[in-house]
Amino acid sequence: MFSLTEASALAREPEVAAALDAVDRYLAGTSGPARFRAARNSPDAVPDREAYAGLAEVGVTSAIVPEEMGGSGLAPGAAALIAERLGRALAREPFIENVVLPVGLGLALSSRSLMDAITKGEILCVAWQEGPFARPGVTPVATRLERDGRGLRLSGRKRFVMGARASSGMLVLAEIEGSHAIASVPPATAGVARQDKSLADGTCWSDIDFDVWLKERDVIARGDEVVPALSSAIDLANIAIAGMLYGLQSRILELTLEYLGTRVQFDQPIGSFQALQHRAVDLYTHAQIARFLIGEAVDSAVRGAPAHVLEAYASRTKARASDSGQRIAKEGIQMHGGIGYSDEYDLGLYVKRILVLSAWLGNADWHRRHLAAIDPLGDGGMT
Amino acid sequence: MFSLTEASALAREPEVAAALDAVDRYLAGTSGPARFRAARNSPDAVPDREAYAGLAEVGVTSAIVPEEMGGSGLAPGAAALIAERLGRALAREPFIENVVLPVGLGLALSSRSLMDAITKGEILCVAWQEGPFARPGVTPVATRLERDGRGLRLSGRKRFVMGARASSGMLVLAEIEGSHAIASVPPATAGVARQDKSLADGTCWSDIDFDVWLKERDVIARGDEVVPALSSAIDLANIAIAGMLYGLQSRILELTLEYLGTRVQFDQPIGSFQALQHRAVDLYTHAQIARFLIGEAVDSAVRGAPAHVLEAYASRTKARASDSGQRIAKEGIQMHGGIGYSDEYDLGLYVKRILVLSAWLGNADWHRRHLAAIDPLGDGGMT
């Protein structure tokens, strides 16, 4: 009733189905909520690295890497299907930040070296944002790459860098001579100062100050292709976030329906009260609208799909899944009553994860405004 | 449970209570819905004039005219209490347009001659608006009064003039030599072209083209006092409209609660279904918020109250009563099912009246924006 599988043709392709089964088997061997709870607010990168290693072992890190670059060659949309599974299981695996974003960038740049790094086990993250509500090509880039006698100097401050703590390499967007470049920076380099910020769900992102000297070969891309490539990686990440948000909210909905069926008040299961029934139906309806939309976005996210199509799907799925997720989160707490507000019960972990993922890479409001800007009347999608 | 009386101290003052009793007695002798239905879309002014005469007989036309000007001298806020009664009874009496607006203007201008005209039985209306979403002093006035050898020429087009059809005199806002004036124009004057526009509820307002020659004594006010006086008349009218909207919606709510208690489906009165109960409670809650707010506005609308206080109350009451009215109208139809959508049943008459009164003199959206402009943070009302 709640899985994306029925809503996506891609999910039923044998290779994809096999990959998803592998993810499920892996997740069955872990305990999502308990692990998630244990690692909350840990200042330590070890749990992140172990979780990443888990993904790598089961082939998830190279799932959407093209076969000719050493990966499984699944369509990029499969990332959202994997993310759904991770979301439902409340897995803390850093999939979007350390897999989808860097692989998405590699895909868009057709960068063999980037893919090689990933398939060989490097943990990468992407540092591109300098303030809230940003988008490459829309918000200006203040981080600069400048050449002088000593070499290339990278300076500036990136914010909200998810997955930096565990990473062994950072891909940094910078302005260079009126154009843009992506520089690869090892985190341990002198002149990199990372400040981790604890988030609602107990994960973290980082603000990072750069004042480092790089070599020419550290610049992995430059020129007009950089901004579109990065944008397309972010679009893919947002579709994957939507998948994860969907997995999280479908689990909250299940927990809530279970609770409605078992919790007795006034001598009846509370799920027999019509007012709660109708509200549960509205949550279900919102979830279904998100589900079929995400399914369509997944099926559209094939290699070579036009950038503007993915851009619209990214904003639509992110806006929709954030909205329905927050609605389900809020009502899930309310229908559970006191227990829903307690930290002992797992519900809150899902809720907080939804809050963080909704806000990261543009929240619903931002994406709706973005859609109004790129496709003012919605003609693109409708007629 | 639903009357404004408990929410307003003014309503309990003996003179006001007596006046309201007189209104109730008068209304008990008429049949609001049937009369309203019969006169719908009549192109004829006779029913309007008869209804106005009814108001005059029972003293309503001079209720808020000061005693020293020949009226009953009730506080202006009493207009909203009278309007509530008229609304509940679905009376078609042209109270706001032919009484509150012109009397309000007379009060603000301290104009003895205007009051005399009204107490002597003249039916006046106010023509000030030239386009949608207008406000004197905010939207420019295109109607002009110009002097030349032959006298004063009034030219321009007024729109949405409620109550023009039955009136024996029109008070027209015009620009004159960089300032403003109110001119009194008899409708039958050559050069006045009236086009009546049928409205949702079967009443009408008019677009009026003026190209007429006036005498100096037809200018009843001019200078800096005109715009504030007119604004204050409109503010008073909006508080009265809020009262009428409240009367209409409280009646819809009553009809709906009665229906919930009697209509049987699935072998039970539909009012026993919890989902409908909770929605009915929400309607009740919205009505109560409107009720206590309007009660406070009524009690604040005393002679000499500061203009900015009335301006804020006018926008707050109009926005609130329109919103709750439209909510109750919509849900009233839905909870009645098919019968609520039929024209035979009276519910729709109330609904349509709410639509028209909500839109007239600025709808909820407009008034909220106006509030944001005149009191951006709401500090005025709260701290």
Add this chain to the structure above:
Amino acid sequence: MKDWNALSDADFRTEIRAFVEKDFPPHLRNHPRRIPRWETTREWFLTLSANGMLAPNWPAAYGGMGLSASKMIIYFEELERWGVPRIYDMGLYMLGPILIRHGTDAQKSEYLPRILSGEHRWAQGYSEPDAGSDLASLRTTAVPDGDHYVINGQKTWTTFLDDATHMFLLARTRKDGRKQEGLTIFILNLDSPGVQRRLITTLSGHAELGEVFLDNVRVPAANIVGPLHGGWTAAKDLLEFERINNGSPKLPLYALNQLNAYARARGLFDDPAFRDRFTRLRLDLQDQYCAYRHFCNRLKSGRTPGPEVSMLKLWSTETYQRLSELFLEVAGEEGVEADLLDVAGSLSALRLYYRSRPSTIYSGSSEVQRNLLAKRVLKLPGARP
């Protein structure tokens, strides 16, 4: 018969658009009535029929277009974009599919061609004065008498009654057992002796609904559709078809087009607050397409829409109403003038407000849809009905 599905979606759209632009009578655009009378749309109905474009949902074998889900959406879109009014489509979208599924061969050959020719125009006889949302409580009876049944009772809130020639109705053929058992679907010729009609005027001022009084009306037993006493199941099938039809994006798309035209004419898109509200609603509509395609594909693959389809009707009709409410709000004074067409040539906010009201009441009110989903999909305990 033309194989429409052989065209690419883009070519199909071009073809439908060209056809509508060329052959649709311009005076019918954005018609003020929710459903114009038969004489008004007859010519257009017959034009569609003559071109084999009347029944997008019927298999080609019965004279339909047999469209795929995506093409069916394009078909509706092109009609809505042009402001094409509703035709007498009850036979097309309701009786047709049920006859194709449950009808006898004789019934199929008798009725299907006459739906396409416009000779028979259908109305639906479900609701009764005391059985609106609670359909199982209906009281109209059909008692056997030789090879006929004698029908007594009253039907109400019947759309298309003004110019209908036939009605398919649900009547009680057995009184014992569960309320839902013992109901049968009959085909009724409305010219039969004992049938009386009364039209009902609605908020919009049009007599667009009606009541039918049935006084010892004799109907041949051959007019039973599906199994005797087994009408409830077929009726529910019918309701699911109806819900997928009501759940199509047609209605909110129509509203969006009207609001869009008005907003452009009035420069409302310059206002960021309006833009935000508009964008939210257009996404509600746009995202509904995905769910609608899912249910259409399900149907094409031979399955019934399933009780889940109620979510589509809820979403569609409530989005439709929200669009009409936003329209009324932004139109201000212009929104409540009773003229039929506004300056932009589109339908006025007021008409749209009226027109959208019954959509959450007819063919199973929103309350009934929510009850159904709670019980049959979410399996919540003790849920009604």
Add this chain to the structure above:
Amino acid sequence: MKDWNALSDADFRTEIRAFVEKDFPPHLRNHPRRIPRWETTREWFLTLSANGMLAPNWPAAYGGMGLSASKMIIYFEELERWGVPRIYDMGLYMLGPILIRHGTDAQKSEYLPRILSGEHRWAQGYSEPDAGSDLASLRTTAVPDGDHYVINGQKTWTTFLDDATHMFLLARTRKDGRKQEGLTIFILNLDSPGVQRRLITTLSGHAELGEVFLDNVRVPAANIVGPLHGGWTAAKDLLEFERINNGSPKLPLYALNQLNAYARARGLFDDPAFRDRFTRLRLDLQDQYCAYRHFCNRLKSGRTPGPEVSMLKLWSTETYQRLSELFLEVAGEEGVEADLLDVAGSLSALRLYYRSRPSTIYSGSSEVQRNLLAKRVLKLPGARP
């Protein structure tokens, strides 16, 4: 005792404002905890007490301020505007009024002064694991034994439990008859043998609620408040007091002030779409004042708030939550960082989101309030509870 009501409203406001600005410890402003621990707010509590400004709602005869409705609102406003955190106020707003109304003289002289001195800090023992919304189903029993009662059972979701010294609790003293009959209110010293506490951590990460296990706890019969077996009525009185307290504009005003500070710092008022959303919510709050004043005046005139007061709690808490949701939306990435204070020095969107969640659950969930209004005010048929 000062006669506060003799001051004009404006003078009263000036006086309260000056007092708060001068005497409120600045480090407590916009405190990250919904309810800071006793040791944190003790000094401020005692400052209020020493100045006779602790109990705005108590009559002057008992050491309260005896404020009129309008002055009570000003009092709350001035505290909220300054970001003053919640103190240990359960004795002030809940037990105090009920003792003043139902208590014996001995109870009044024993407990009221010790509430004002901070010696006794009160918690409320209503909810139980199987009786949250369904209070009448509670299972904690009190059995007479000489001049004592022996109490067994469990209470949960208890606010203020961390530093409470006393609890007033509802227990079953008779098992036959209607569920609502046979309940009695007891005063319990939490140091009594057989009492165990366990704190519950909430979404906000604070252990702000608790459970109490009662194992053969002996309580003197003199600790019964109101009539034996007659606790339900007094408890309902108490709930009405609680609802008028929860229905005060305090909570949404607090949220509005936080959002306002953030929006100013971020220039959000330049965005018409934000301005529209903000204005809508601030009017929801502003208009609530009128209803609140009405219920306060009713109370002052000697009547109970009546079941209608549930509407105030619904409106207040739901407005509070909507404000927190708008805040979270406009704060974007900044909204989900777990730091306690944002750059504008106000409380973060996240904290406000957490803090506003339980308001629609505690002291009668929104669902229970709606049931109550449906039954007791709208008199709808067969309504629960």
